[in-house]
Amino acid sequence: MALALSAIASLLVITVFILREGLPVFASVGLLKFLTGRTWAPTQGVFGILPMIVGSVWVTAGALLVGVPLGLSVAVFATDYAPTVMAQIMRPAIQLLAGIPSVVYGFIGLKILVPLIRERLGGPGLSVLAGAIVLGIMIMPSVIAISEDAIRAVPRAYRDGALALGATHWQSLWRVVLPAARSGIAASVVLGMGRAVGETMAVIMVVGNSLRLPTSILDPATTLTSNIGLEMGYASGAHRQALFATGIVLFFFIMLLNGAVTAFRRRPDRA
Numbered sequence: 490m491a492l493a494l495s496a497i498a499s500l501l502v503i504t505v506f507i508l509r510e511g512l513p514v515f516a517s518v519g520l521l522k523f524l525t526g527r528t529w530a531p532t533q534g535v536f537g538i539l540p541m542i543v544g545s546v547w548v549t550a551g552a553l554l555v556g557v558p559l560g561l562s563v564a565v566f567a568t569d570y571a572p573t574v575m576a577q578i579m580r581p582a583i584q585l586l587a588g589i590p591s592v593v594y595g596f597i598g599l600k601i602l603v604p605l606i607r608e609r610l611g612g613p614g615l616s617v618l619a620g621a622i623v624l625g626i627m628i629m630p631s632v633i634a635i636s637e638d639a640i641r642a643v644p645r646a647y648r649d650g651a652l653a654l655g656a657t658h659w660q661s662l663w664r665v666v667l668p669a670a671r672s673g674i675a676a677s678v679v680l681g682m683g684r685a686v687g688e689t690m691a692v693i694m695v696v697g698n699s700l701r702l703p704t705s706i707l708d709p710a711t712t713l714t715s716n717i718g719l720e721m722g723y724a725s726g727a728h729r730q731a732l733f734a735t736g737i738v739l740f741f742f743i744m745l746l747n748g749a750v751t752a753f754r755r756r757p758d759r760a
Contacts, residue, residue, distance in 0.1 A: 507740060511733035523734060529700050531720070531728035538735055540702045544617065544710030545686060547703060548696065551621025552628055552685040557678055559625070560632030567633070568640045569662055587630035595694030598623040603695055612707035615697035621706070623691050628681035635680065639673020640666060683746045686739070689714040713739045 515523060518536050526537015563583075567576050598619055607614030643666050651661035667674070697709020698719060711719075717732050717739075724732055
């Protein structure tokens with residue numbers, strides 16, 4: 490019980506520390522102005538994180554568009570189409586993909602993806618699109634692993650019943666198995682979203698870190714986490730408190746995601 494409570498105590502300490510450091514900015518600047526301001530100029534005492542919020546939303550949404558369809562497709566292939574030997578090889582390979590450090594993904598994106606975007610699509614290359622693709626690849630292992638477990642957990646009788654009624658293999662999978670596993674698949678999507686929102690190093694390397702509001706996927710941008718990572722090392726005073734206030738916004742956003750995961754997991758699966 491002591492060890493279990495220590496985890497809760499650690500979370501409480503972190504929460505209290507972040508709130509204590511960040512709340513003074515909300516009091517002096519104002520929560521609405523802090524969230525909707527378009528200018529981030531710490532030396533002038535101006536703190537607006539709207540460009541970072543928009544950048545985070547764009548990069549995360551793009552990562553989901555890249556990672557979720559690919560991840561779900563791999564999970565479906567591994568459970569219903571891949572030969573047994575291939576499936577046994579795929580599982581450790583996917584786990585290995587999940588263990589690669591984020592800086593490696595960022596370095597590959599910086600050396601390969603960014604020049605490719607610059608040459609083929611235009612713009613500086615360091616962009617929302619580059620960040621979305623890199624994060625999409627990074628969240629794939631989580632989506633694949635959890636979706637595969639959810640699909641395997643669907644009772645075999647569901648498939649047999651659909652096939653007995655004349656459905657094809659694909660129809661039984663699309664109309665019966667995937668709807669029955671939707672809560673687990675949704676949980677994998679939300680967890681992947683949490684990974685994308687919280688990623689820092691890879692995003693810093695490929696997204697461009699521009700404090701202007703992005704208007705295109707080819708524009709450079711910055712995210713909440715990347716701005717904290719870049720500036721916390723030299724920030725002091727109100728600037729440091731503003732970065733902690735940014736962490737509060739990110740903290741509550743992650744809490745909402747975790748709450749969504751819990752809600753989806755508690756929903757009963759129905760065919």
